[in-house]
Amino acid sequence: MEHPKNFVILGAGTGGTLAANRLRKMYPESDLQIDVVDQDNDHVYQPGLLFVPFGLAFPDEIVRPRDRQLHDGINYHENPVEKVDIEDNKVTLENGTELAYDALLIATGSVLEPGETEGLTDTGWMESVFSFYDLPGATALAEKLSTFRSGRLVINIIDMPIKCPVAPLEFAFLADWFFTENGVREDISITYVTPLDGAFTKPTASATLAELLVKKNIELVTEFNTGEVDGEAKKLIGYDGTEVEFDLAVVIPLHGGAAYVHDSPGLGDELGFIPTDNQTLQSTVADNVFVLGDAADIPASKAGSVTHFEGEVLMENIEAFLEGKPLEASYDGHANCFIETGFSKALLIDFNYETEPLPGHYPGPVGLPLLKESRLNHIGKLMFQSFYWHGLLQGRDVPGLGPNMPTSGKHTADA
Amino acid sequence: MPNAVLAGIEVEVNDEGFFEDPTQWTEEMATELADIYGVPTPLTDQHWTVLHFMRQEFFEKGTGPTVRKLGKTSGVTVKELYQLFPKGPAKLAARVAGIPKPRGCI
Numbered sequence A: 001m002e003h004p005k006n007f008v009i010l011g012a013g014t015g016g017t018l019a020a021n022r023l024r025k026m027y028p029e030s031d032l033q034i035d036v037v038d039q040d041n042d043h044v045y046q047p048g049l050l051f052v053p054f055g056l057a058f059p060d061e062i063v064r065p066r067d068r069q070l071h072d073g074i075n076y077h078e079n080p081v082e083k084v085d086i087e088d089n090k091v092t093l094e095n096g097t098e099l100a101y102d103a104l105l106i107a108t109g110s111v112l113e114p115g116e117t118e119g120l121t122d123t124g125w126m127e128s129v130f131s132f133y134d135l136p137g138a139t140a141l142a143e144k145l146s147t148f149r150s151g152r153l154v155i156n157i158i159d160m161p162i163k164c165p166v167a168p169l170e171f172a173f174l175a176d177w178f179f180t181e182n183g184v185r186e187d188i189s190i191t192y193v194t195p196l197d198g199a200f201t202k203p204t205a206s207a208t209l210a211e212l213l214v215k216k217n218i219e220l221v222t223e224f225n226t227g228e229v230d231g232e233a234k235k236l237i238g239y240d241g242t243e244v245e246f247d248l249a250v251v252i253p254l255h256g257g258a259a260y261v262h263d264s265p266g267l268g269d270e271l272g273f274i275p276t277d278n279q280t281l282q283s284t285v286a287d288n289v290f291v292l293g294d295a296a297d298i299p300a301s302k303a304g305s306v307t308h309f310e311g312e313v314l315m316e317n318i319e320a321f322l323e324g325k326p327l328e329a330s331y332d333g334h335a336n337c338f339i340e341t342g343f344s345k346a347l348l349i350d351f352n353y354e355t356e357p358l359p360g361h362y363p364g365p366v367g368l369p370l371l372k373e374s375r376l377n378h379i380g381k382l383m384f385q386s387f388y389w390h391g392l393l394q395g396r397d398v399p400g401l402g403p404n405m406p407t408s409g410k411h412t413a414d415a
Numbered sequence B: 001m002p003n004a005v006l007a008g009i010e011v012e013v014n015d016e017g018f019f020e021d022p023t024q025w026t027e028e029m030a031t032e033l034a035d036i037y038g039v040p041t042p043l044t045d046q047h048w049t050v051l052h053f054m055r056q057e058f059f060e061k062g063t064g065p066t067v068r069k070l071g072k073t074s075g076v077t078v079k080e081l082y083q084l085f086p087k088g089p090a091k092l093a094a095r096v097a098g099i100p101k102p103r104g105c106i
Ligand SMILES: Cc1cc2nc3c(=O)[nH]c(=O)nc-3n(C[C@H](O)[C@H](O)[C@H](O)COP(=O)(O)OP(=O)(O)OC[C@H]3O[C@@H](n4cnc5c(N)ncnc54)[C@H](O)[C@@H]3O)c2cc1C
Pocket: A010, A011, A012, A013, A014, A015, A016, A037, A038, A039, A040, A045, A046, A047, A048, A049, A050, A079, A080, A081, A082, A107, A108, A109, A110, A132, A133, A134, A163, A164, A167, A258, A259, A260, A292, A293, A294, A295, A302, A303, A304, A305, A306, A307, A336, A337, A338
């Protein structure tokens, strides 16, 4: 490459950070200039938000400065993106800065849109209606839970897609543990209200998780489509008129793409997500625009593990693109999630576009148990935070673990 | 593969009653399908707006839209969608519009 090319990355969360650090290792500054943009300087370890309401994690433990996670030789701009011009290959920030790019990576994730649901942010918001999906919400809920001693707790997903689709279930399991530990479980009912036709999106895992809900005496209400949250009368009202009453509601708001996507002609779909080839991770709106993580409109979970596995594939394709070669690396939809089930246990699921979560062991015959509660998985979940800051974000590979889904330890249908 | 006879024509449907081949669908079948799946008939202009929109999206994108996308783009609000196609508008409208089950989110 003759002149340094300009590579611009929008978002310095999970995806933007790991991509910037990987690219910096791949190319010297004389070949590639890397600019990263984010709106603030607080990088939240989002899986930690699940633990905050129960006093198992504290805000200062899960937040670090974004710029400190980026390696030397990466320019960091702390300012919201205003718009992207895919015709002129240019990004404009709210302070007027313009960044021209040869290639662009969109990693601005998804944003919470509580205002999209009637009544959700009116009376009762942050008093009897909470969300733990961001830090202010999780922190406020911690205070509420510490004094909640009797009544009806209702957990509700308004609609998909949401980040980490298992997190609301984990919240229900942890709530069962928390109230038991505090000696008030008998005076509290827990109800899980979902728009899905089961506890989870994938059939085998859904059945296992539904059994766990029964075992823990958590009521499951399926195919409930919340049209309104009435904080005054304390009830969820479905579009079909059915109601679920609560004393305390924990609601997962609608998710959409970052705000600037709607102001950038031709960039995103109705919800603000970016149309993306689900194998190459190149956007379908422009050849020099790539997408990583939650911002992509692909049929994979919005999860950090997905972002991580995508990152490895994406780097190969960005390299090919910069050298003018065809994009050959292909992402298989690999995702894995630890599902915290309370009482120091967790379950692990591993799947991709084609294969649903199967029982067995991960990543090989000797490994963590899949689709089964175990203490080992709980420890795995806790250890992940350290790997997140020191391994994943830094762009380190895990020895012996590629991006694609392993099959060797799994019980397949014909095995 | 189970078959169904609609408007006098034999069509292929899957176990859940979704069309295997959307090109087999005709407008005449819609009212019959609506009766089978409990969609209030006669179908109104708004029903037809949604049905045509579902099919257009399917042929363009390979899957029918979710309720949220329908609410944002079809010209019919989510509230109205639940009146037109009670219970699950996305699935119900897909059935009546003769397209496969919309791929949900994972
Ligand atoms: C409660 C909770 C629990 C979770 N648990 C797990 C888990 O156990 N396992 C797992 O794998 N995943 C989990 N996740 C999901 C995981 O955190 C995300 O999927 C992952 O962080 C996605 O990475 P990303 O880079 O796409 O987005 P993010 O990491 O969210 O980064 C997006 C960035 O874009 C920035 N941005 C947005 N708009 C603008 C703008 N206009 N201008 C500038 N910057 C902007 C944001 O500030 C943000 O920093 C959880 C998420 C939540 C909320």
